Amino acid sequence: MNRIPITLLVNGEPYSLAVPPNKTLLEVLRDDLELMGTREGCGVGACGACTVLIDGVPARSCLTLAVDVQGLSITTIEGLAEGDELHPVQEAFVERHAIQCGYCSSGMILTAKALLDKKKRPTKDEIKRAISGNICRCTGYAKIEDAIATAAKKLATPSK
Amino acid sequence: MTEASLIGKSMVRSDTVAKAAGQALYTADLKLPRMLVGKVLRSPHPHARILNIDTSRAERLRGVKAVITGRDGHGVKWGVFPYTQDHDMVPTDKVRYIGEEVAAVAAVDEETALEALSLIDVEYEPLPAVFTIEEALKEGAPLVHDQYKNNINVHVHIEVGDTQKAFKEADIVLEDTFEAAGEMYGMLEPYAVVAHYTPDGYLDIWMPNAGPHVRAKALSNLLKMPLNKIRVHHINSGGAFGGRSEISPGDFVTSLLAIKSGRPVKLVYTREETSIATRQVHDIVARIKTGARKDGTIIAKEFKVYYNGGAYSSTGPIATSIPFYVYEETYRLPNLVYDGYRILTNRPIRGMYRCHGRAFLAGNAMHMDKIAEELGMDPMDIRLKNGIRAGETTATGSKIISCGLQDAIKAAARKSGWKKKRGKLPPYRGIGMGCLAIMCGFPMGFRSGSSAYIRVNEDGDATIVSGVVDNGQGNESMMVQIAAHILGIPMDSVNLVCSDTEVTTHDPGAYSQAAAFVTGNAVRLAAEDARDKILTAAAQYMKVDKTRLALKDKMVYLKDDPEKAIKLTRAVRYAMSKGQHIQGYGTYIPKISFDREWVKNPYGQMAGTFSYGTSIAELEVDPETGIVRLLRMVVAHDCGNPINPMAVEGQLEGSVAMGGTATILEEHVWDGGLQLNSDFLEYKMPLSVDMPDIDTILVRSMDPEGPFGAKEGGLTISMSAYKAIANAFYDATGVWLKEFPYTPDRVLKALQAKEKGRR
């Protein structure tokens, strides 16, 4: 199949690639860019493990054509930490035990980050709602919700 | 300076920073040079004879590097027990369920592999099939395997006391049948295997698993290779819940493809394949008869429980027994007869599950509440009365050495406002209780024990080598915490090398609740051994008596004069200079009966110790739609002594989702042998918005054998949450709903039946 030359802006870095149009963003991230933190759980958009941020908005990378997001800003889990320093949302997930098997974590963390970018102090219901499209089989969500609330507090206090 | 203490502190888990950063690798993330893509051809028939398989067209396709069928194997059938060896991983005679492995290919890319599958011609002769327990047991029903008459795969018969006599003496006798549909394991990570075979005869293999050593042994049998040439490597696992304990045909298939092609092969299952072709959960029909005295004492039980096992034995004898054992470990049962039958059908293979046995366990819980109601007793009191206590022995002969059941019941009741609420909530709102025990480790014969090594380096950091397996529970971190605590060093000074069969020590694996109690003890002993060696060296160096020394903050100090201290590194280097490297070794095997056998001799000590838990559910039923909303769950679990309390809480909360909310939502739906909801959209795993408020309570019974008093952490809640919900539903509606899950149509039907009865 013919390949289409595109430039993807992933975690602030431009990547020039030639991709077949039927390749999903998930496939390009994993196969071509080797960003393995974006995970496939179901392939049909039902679980959220493959969530990335497209222009800051959580989206299913398994249901996004790579050729469709050319020029848009894509954030994957690898793009959150700055060097060794985890992003406050990641930090909160670690501290509050919001991670067990870890397979949903990338998608959860990115979804949480997008929520907190939009809403500084989300209510418990808003947190629940925001992650209601992301399945976690391990935690029962309690510690994830707790971590998001904790992250909100962290982000509200000016960094040390 | 006081003694170091990390135990009982909520510590950051050692594995979660990498996971949060997206840097933790799972099997599907692995890439090796010249790696091929594997794909499996699966049976479209629930039951059919394989007349012919022609792979020649697939083999000729450009880019295809290997095609295998069952003929490429050695004809060895897999079984957990000698008497259950019935599973040809890629069958050559007949297929027994839709989705069963028939052939597989390895090709340069996914498109080619998929095209190759379409070029494999298989001739089938479809055979009549059976799908339900009822169909399979019918006189003259088609047999799934010739050797299992009437499709009865396993029959577990347990008899204690004189049940008939006891029923005659009983003041109340109840008899009911309870049914539950099977669930999906639903681990988020699809199953995946990477295998690489080198010409010198070694097979390197990665897959999410709960027991690398048992995997390696199974592969060694099936591939006829020496055990030390099969190297099952450590890799993160995206959830297991009991579904990754056994070898999977995917392991076998990928190995054969790697051997045949001489190149690394990666096989990643689709979600659908993960759902139908790894393991599923048994559907259960349980007939329960209960006899009790006027004072509420349960004196007789008779159980006939049928498990729909699917096409192969899998862990059959264990699966057919576990619901019974967790029940007898909870309550005093002087007279009982248990008959558990695992029935084979032409459905996918069923295995052990975190919440295994909901029809049976919830059924017993409903009986207990029924009896309490007839006697005017508080359901809490009848549980306190019948609940087993430390020092007692279970019906089949397991001594209980620690038991926090009474405390768990009382603590959960207090927290939930039980006394104020039970029987007093407004219509269609209810509260209910359920209790359960769980064994810390299954009897696995010589595999029941674990051992560990610890080396302390010249920089004062340590490396643990252990067979511990982590499927997400936090087992790895737990071992690090135990060792760090004993050695007086921070957790990030401890490295863990684990679950790699050629490097690490034996371990029973992470599917029998053994990690804290068994593996934890082995690591504790290894760390204590290393500490002893450090203190010995330090004592020589400092010229003091060893008993006066302790470790903290990477220092060796005098307990009675903490100002006098040397660096840990100094002690380690001193020892090394004397040729005494600091290496600790520990091994632990629980005190279990070795002559106990699941079918032939189901009596004796089952496990070293047992955990206890109580769930209290509060819910609301919409009488018009039948929708049940879980409002709050209060769960109390006796884990002996929590090593990492927040990690244990996480297990309890996860259990509320999988055992609790699932009671309302989860079931597989079928059209004969075809699963209608193998995906995450139509199979209803709970979402954040479906979850109740959760209160977790950690009960401390300080187990005399467990490391720092610790036992298994959380499974009792998975298996008692549905009991609580069944009883809460009755409290809300006055209806005993005996069919699971509590979907709105079932609920409405039950409410209507009650209405009719009233008129």
Place this chain on the structure above:
Amino acid sequence: MKLPEFEYFNPRDVPSTLELLALHGEQAVLLGGGTDLLVRMKQGLLKPGVVISLRGVEDLRGIRKQKDGTLMIGALTRITDLLESSVIRRKYPGLAQAAGAVSAPPLQNMGTVGGNLTQETRCLYYNQSAMWRRSKPTCFKAGGATCNAVKGGSHCFATYQGDLAPMLIALSARVVLSKKGGSRAIPLEDLYTGKGKIPVRKDPDELLEGIILPPPDKNTVCRYEKLRLRQALDYPLVGVAVCLTLSEDKTRCVSGRLVLTAVGSGPVLVDDDGLMQDAEVSDDWIQSLAEAAYKAAKPVPNVLTPPAYRKRMARVLTRRALNRALKD
């Protein structure tokens, strides 16, 4: 899961989209958010030769008030945009409610109004992988001659499960369909065939540009009730949308519409037999509308939970929708 191969176009404006449609019509599909289309393509239910991605067609996005007081919602407007629009929230709260009931926030971020309205009918026996479908005879929807869900069924019974259509029909929305050389606006209900196999009636070269909502009426009250097993992600088992224009004193219903979803192969505009024309609001009136909904609902066993249950729920949800709409 791999997507099949196709030719890809990403036009930047409506005219060039129409041009492409005129050229490729029959073998082309339009890609909006992808949440319905790409899943079906992955499952091999659809192998279009051409995919025209609308992502770059900016003029299809947005919510615009028009001179005549109507509101135009572009086809590419996301569900999230509906939820965040103050005009929708204030003037068409029923629509905001239906939008909020669609799937879950991450999918609301992707899904578009046009995609939601033209989403395919669904069936537990059809929306499965190619591997799964090998075990069953090819069904009507897949081009065969059997229905695997309704034994002996003479046609396709696949179920329409959209959340927006019922509310938009209740709001008397019109849909704008354009092709090279012309546009037409038809009542939204006419977009639907009511047939499982091909649920949307639109020429292959036509583009759904958007929908037009009549001006809001301060005496109109709306409500969407959705029954589902989980409180997010799920399609409706039954959905009921109701819009009532009331008399000033709210004692009479001047006019109104009652529309069901997930109980047939299209949104079902309930034939109320004039019940909603200038009627006195009463419990009996509500009950008779609920009965009309019950009669109109024709669920079959191709969605989770038994049809008899879902039919009853059409009655219960209608009663609720009416009561709650009147209370607001």
